[in-house]
Amino acid sequence: QITLKESGPTLVKPKQTLTLTCFFSGFSFTTRGVGVGWVRQPPGEAPEWLALIYWDDDKYYSSSLKSRLTITRDTSRNRVVLTMANMDPIDTGTYYCVHLSKRDHGDYYFDYWGQGTLVTVSS
Amino acid sequence: QSVLTQPPSVSGAPGQWVTISCTGSSSNIGAGYDVQWYQQFPGTAPKLLIFGNNNRPSGVPERFSGSKSGTSASLAITGLQAEDEADYYCQSYDRVSGNWVFGGGTKLTAL
Numbered sequence A: 001q002i003t004l005k006e007s008g009p010t011l012v013k014p015k016q017t018l019t020l021t022c023f024f025s026g027f028s029f030t031t032r033g034v035g036v037g038w039v040r041q042p043p044g045e046a047p048e049w050l051a052l053i054y055w056d057d058d059k060y061y062s063s064s065l066k067s068r069l070t071i072t073r074d075t076s077r078n079r080v081v082l083t084m085a086n087m088d089p090i091d092t093g094t095y096y097c098v099h100l101s102k103r104d105h106g107d108y109y110f111d112y113w114g115q116g117t118l119v120t121v122s123s
Numbered sequence B: 001q002s003v004l005t006q007p008p009s010v011s012g013a014p015g016q017w018v019t020i021s022c023t024g025s026s027s028n029i030g031a032g033y034d035v036q037w038y039q040q041f042p043g044t045a046p047k048l049l050i051f052g053n054n055n056r057p058s059g060v061p062e063r064f065s066g067s068k069s070g071t072s073a074s075l076a077i078t079g080l081q082a083e084d085e086a087d088y089y090c091q092s093y094d095r096v097s098g099n100w101v102f103g104g105g106t107k108l109t110a111l
Helices: none
Strands: A003-007 A018-025 A035-041 A048-054 A059-061 A069-074 A079-084 A093-102 A108-113 A117-121 B009-012 B018-023 B036-040 B047-050 B064-069 B072-077 B086-094 B099-102 B106-110
Touching: A003 A093, A003 A108, A018 A035, A018 A093, A018 A117, A035 A079, A035 A108, A048 A069, A048 A079, A048 A093, A048 B099, A059 A069, A108 B036, A108 B047, B009 B018, B018 B086, B018 B106, B047 B064, B072 B086
Parallel strands: B009 B106
Antiparallel strands: A003 A018, A018 A079, A035 A048, A035 A093, A048 A059, A069 A079, A093 A108, A093 A117, B018 B072, B036 B047, B036 B086, B064 B072, B086 B099, B086 B106
């Protein structure tokens, strides 16, 4: 059974760096094809994809946020860390960790989601 | 505004058939990338409803189905139930931006 859980601060000040950790179980980065990503959702708005990392350490970032984002993985401890620099009040929202699966002869999709963690950016 | 366009709201009476559209472009849906659909209840994480345009994960009722044609996709719900009231989001990949993209979401109301 695949589970993911996000951990991090609930409140950050403007200009600070946000660090979120995703603890997961039920799969491993040693398995070819595995991917873990981050998606955020401002209050009352649609989800927005932020970043993802694959089993082979390939990393991808949202084109509009890539200068602020860093995603890393700790294979031995089954966790993925996302940092977002220079936080602003518009970055307030719920941040989700997601597991990616790939359809045969198709694309990746987000099949398991963590419960999410609400991050508020305010001074 | 979102790269994928959805109607803000749709409604239907219990038992009816309703559809939610998702319109993209030649750089995402029209380029052949898969479309996914997610269902979200207030205060909870989105849940995968349809993957790969028309595939249901285990446990998703058969009354939910997906289709794709050209630069658009649709989610259909047959025999609408009150418990289906939720927000629905489509999602695909955009090759111009290199982003996984979501639609703006559709709020489904059972009348």
